[in-house]
Amino acid sequence: MNQKLVAVVDYGMGNLRSVSKAAEHMADDQTRILITSHPEDIEKADSIIFPGQGAAKACMHALQETGMIHPIQKAAQEKPFFGICMGLQVLMSHSDENDGVDCLDIIKGEVKHFDLERNPELKVPHMGWNQIHQTNEHPLWYGIPQESRFYFVHSYFVEPQNPNYIAGETTHGQTFASALSHKNLFAIQAHPEKSAEHGLQLFKNFLQWNGQ
Template identity: 45%
Template sequence: MSTKQRIAIVDYGMGNLRSVYQAVKHVADEHDVVLTHDPEIVASADKVIFPGQGAMRDCMKNLNESGLRIVVEAAAKEKPFLGVCVGMQMLFEHSEEANTEGLGLFKGRSLRFPAALMIDEVGQKLKVPHMGWNNVKHARQHPIWQGIDNNDRFYYVHSYFVHPVDTDLVIGVSDYPFTFCGAIASEQLVAVQFHPEKSDKAGLQLYRNFVNWDGKTSS
């Protein structure tokens, strides 16, 4: 997209906001990138980025108390929208983390990595949270993957993973040690469990792809 856009990064008091802002600004310097807690700015933005970090219950509490919930829900349905980490989990109905209700925009829930299954191929116990670099396999094609190699590495920090009812939402998966959902997409919305702002060139490319995306699912 060649015309100047306003890209709003939602500030409801949770998330790696400064790092997200710096990464998006780096790839979208010709656009108006704003970190904002103003509902009117989010509502009027051309695109919205919805980060989240920390406990799901705290994220939902802050979002509800910020006055931003309604405009975030509307943006997720109406314009190019990118959820990041807990910002992806919040889009679903429920999380096992503190038995927390999400926004319910998609059917499904976030589950904790089960201790009984956290064993690698040589019998070593895996840590939770899942923290560090991991390969992301493209479950299906999407413009957000343009210029990003299938199985490229992204940085994760999480103890819970999304389990969508509609598996057609899933566009990216990782293994730890079983396969889990790393990215989803529906119409003009994309969301990722990993942190693009911590993921070097691949992460910057993903943000660049979102900035350039017209909101259509075809490449």
């Protein structure tokens, strides 16, 4: 019974199928990928994938409804934890989306909209393949070349209070934090499940990561 259990958190807000398929594609025989909306599975799991799509307010509401807030906050402190897209943004303290939403406050910082006043020509959502400049040597970047392109779709981005948390940066009109890491937690603004080989490599790295 050395099976490893990886929980993909289902709170009704995301393309879970794509995320779990990508994880399954890269998982070994000893790893079980479980889509779940039960707090006890989050508790039990060896590691957590936390996807998300849609608006911040709806995501926070859905997390509340499913009783996931405390299990997620707890898991994010103690086991390998992989946030994706909105699953990165709601880790922050607060988002400017939907006239302001308090988020999970796991990482101190804000979620802001692309600055259209400073960049009137900018296309928003930031949609398509953009480069990530890796700003640290994290195990999750293993085998992924510097400046690799990932698929993004978002209109808001994260701004952590502590810049040491930034693991990757991307430029769309302005340079923003496209990946964060802190202890057992890694989170990315792009969609690795839709980012072809480099995205799959990121899943592989996460599945092999012990959180250190």
